[in-house]
Amino acid sequence: MITSAQLKASVLTVNSANFDALALDIFRFQAQNNITYAKYLKNLQVDVSILQSIQDIPFLPIEFFKTQTILTGDIEPKVIFESSGTTGQNTSRHLVADPDFYLQIAEQIFEKFYGKLSDFTILALLPSYLERNNSSLVYMVEHFIQQSKSSDSGFYLNNYQELGATMQRISTENPDKKILLIGVTFGLLDFAEAGLDLFFLQDFNNLIVMETGGMKGRRKELLREEVHEILTKAFAVDKIHSEYGMTELLSQGYSFGDGIFDLPASMKILLRDVNDPFNVENQHRGGINVIDLANVDSCSFIETKDLGSFATGNQQFRVLGRFDNSDIRGCNLMIM
Known part of the structure; x- marks a missing residue:
């Protein structure tokens, strides 16, 4: 069976040609070994065995990092990163097993x-x-x-x-x-x-x-x-x-300027319909879903509260703002 260490080694050498295949490998690994993500997929009645495209992967709402333990495998976190927040806000906690x-x-x-x-x-x-x-x-x-x-x-x-x-x-x-x-x-x-x-x-x-x-x-x-x-x-x-x-x-x-972001080989952005969070087909503007392959030990598929649009292809994007009902966060607060 594939291991976390093997997946991380692959992340360090990933490229555009094999990104999707590695993303699917990590998805299956996390669907099996991440208790919170597995429960989420079960509640959505997702059949992991037949899923063959990254467009079909359900993204975990980012709010889960505030209320749930997001860990893949029976591991202990060595570092816990916590988001900033105003008084009274719940903050996100990212449990990092391999800093x-x-x-x-x-x-x-x-x-x-x-x-x-x-x-x-x-x-x-x-x-x-x-x-x-x-x-x-x-x-x-x-x-x-x-x-x-x-x-x-x-x-x-x-x-x-x-x-x-x-x-x-x-x-x-x-x-x-x-x-x-x-x-x-x-x-x-x-x-x-x-x-x-x-x-x-x-x-x-x-x-x-x-x-x-x-x-x-x-x-x-x-x-x-x-x-x-x-x-x-x-x-x-x-x-x-x-x-x-x-x-x-x-x-x-x-x-490098003008608010246009370039992505590294380990990341990909999908934009979801603002009215249908499970629709990421041919969306050029909408809610930002992030695939971060480096999140092997937590969850690599995150539904953020940011709004964005593609600039060129799907490796450049702009952040347009945030959903109205989302908490103020420390990153990307300014609206284009």
């Missing part, structure tokens, strides 16, 4: 899109996430900081003066060094509006500014275009990059 695999796939995805982490200095502005000790984003960025092997890499919280001075020194002393400034949206806006002289960035071409979404109740919600206009002017960059990730996913999508 090393999470870091491996996250690093592989980032380097596929952006190149070696060792070429970067990673400057992180994630104050709201650092207030918790169970953020998947902080866990990933902390690993990126270590892999960058730069003494300047780190979490800078609200010390914008030091952050600005570090960026200026790198731009002067090592202008070929790439800088990744990654932050929650309100943190980047606060930095941009801190009154610092960032004129030196006009002559520095190796800065990537990446927002992870979310005002966290700290600032008024803005349209993505408004945020990106403010940030491009402040940091003298042509585009603002973005990350599409969430507590319930181990893979990430990335946008």
